[in-house]
Amino acid sequence: MEIANRTVLVxxxxxxxxxxxxxxxxxxxxxxxxxxxxxxxxxxxKERFPDITxxxxxxxxxxxxxxxxxxxxxxxxxxxxLVNNAGIQRYIDLKKGRSELKAGEDEIAINFVxxxxxxxxFIGHLLKKPSAAVINVSSGLGFMPMLNTPVYNxxxxxxxxxxxxxxxxxxxxxxxxxxxVPTMVDTDLNKTGREAAHVQxxxxxxxxxxxxxxKGLANDADTIFYGGGEKILSEPRGxxxxxxxxxxx
Ligand SMILES: NC(=O)c1ccc[n+]([C@@H]2O[C@H](COP(=O)([O-])OP(=O)(O)OC[C@H]3O[C@@H](n4cnc5c(N)ncnc54)[C@H](OP(=O)(O)O)[C@@H]3O)[C@@H](O)[C@H]2O)c1
Numbered sequence: 491m492e493i494a495n496r497t498v499l500v501x502x503x504x505x506x507x508x509x510x511x512x513x514x515x516x517x518x519x520x521x522x523x524x525x526x527x528x529x530x531x532x533x534x535x536k537e538r539f540p541d542i543t544x545x546x547x548x549x550x551x552x553x554x555x556x557x558x559x560x561x562x563x564x565x566x567x568x569x570x571x572l573v574n575n576a577g578i579q580r581y582i583d584l585k586k587g588r589s590e591l592k593a594g595e596d597e598i599a600i601n602f603v604x605x606x607x608x609x610x611x612f613i614g615h616l617l618k619k620p621s622a623a624v625i626n627v628s629s630g631l632g633f634m635p636m637l638n639t640p641v642y643n644x645x646x647x648x649x650x651x652x653x654x655x656x657x658x659x660x661x662x663x664x665x666x667x668x669x670x671v672p673t674m675v676d677t678d679l680n681k682t683g684r685e686a687a688h689v690q691x692x693x694x695x696x697x698x699x700x701x702x703x704x705k706g707l708a709n710d711a712d713t714i715f716y717g718g719g720e721k722i723l724s725e726p727r728g729x730x731x732x733x734x735x736x737x738x739x
């Protein structure tokens with residue numbers, strides 16, 4: 491996929507992996523729009539990258555998704571790439587029942603429903619472009635679940651199966667579907683939860699991780715793993731499911 495001279499919307503492009511992807515497209519002379527909820531983060535992006543357009547939007551809210559799509563399509567009719575990157579992660583003890591589930595943000599709404607709905611809002615537009623893409627960010631935890639993030643794992647497994655079918659349904663169109671499957675990357679994801687649990691391990695740095703993503707896009711990969719992670723696809727499903735990730739950190 492060409493990353494130069496594109497027009498790309500990166501949800502959750504105000505920090506971490508999303509900002510890394512936004513920056514790479516911007517450096518390649520693409521027009522970049524990012525969205526996020528936190529105004530301060532949007533301001534910081536504007537200071538660092540005056541050419542990147544920041545829009546405030548909570549993708550977990552259906553009305554805000556509709557407004558985002560309407561504004562982006564009105565202001566940026568050349569939009570040809572949607573990157574569904576925004577996501578959150580929570581540690582959840584399922585034994586604690588509904589109070590625990592409702593004590594934080596809704597991972598299903600933000601990580602999964604938003605991706606399906608935003609894709610539906612942009613697909614008609616993207617299909618009219620000679621070359622376009624939907625890029626979904628899942629997670630290694632969608633393939634090998636981690637014990638303390640039960641809902642997160644499931645939303646990411648859902649992104650994977652959704653992306654497979656989206657790709658198949660769009661196979662004879664101009665819209666390419668890419669799934670990015672990050673390993674653990676040192677970002678702000680679940681920072682509060684990790685700090686409370688005294689998690690020391692941070693994963694790979696963004697500086698090390700982002701080039702893998704950009705190389706995968708340039709090579710026209712359908713699915714972009716990190717560090718040989720694609721091996722999990724060739725394992726019998728039962729084998730990978732036996733290896734529930736139960737970290738000692
Ligand atoms: N870091 C990892 O180890 C890892 C591993 C596998 C997959 N991933 C996936 O990579 C993606 C990016 O995560 P990250 O690690 O870069 O975390 P991050 O640094 O926390 O970035 C998350 C981004 O998403 C935005 N966001 C979160 N909820 C949002 C909402 N409801 N509406 C709009 N924007 C929202 C955040 O901005 P606001 O808070 O201002 O809204 C921020 O810009 C996520 O989908 C995550 O699941 C990360």
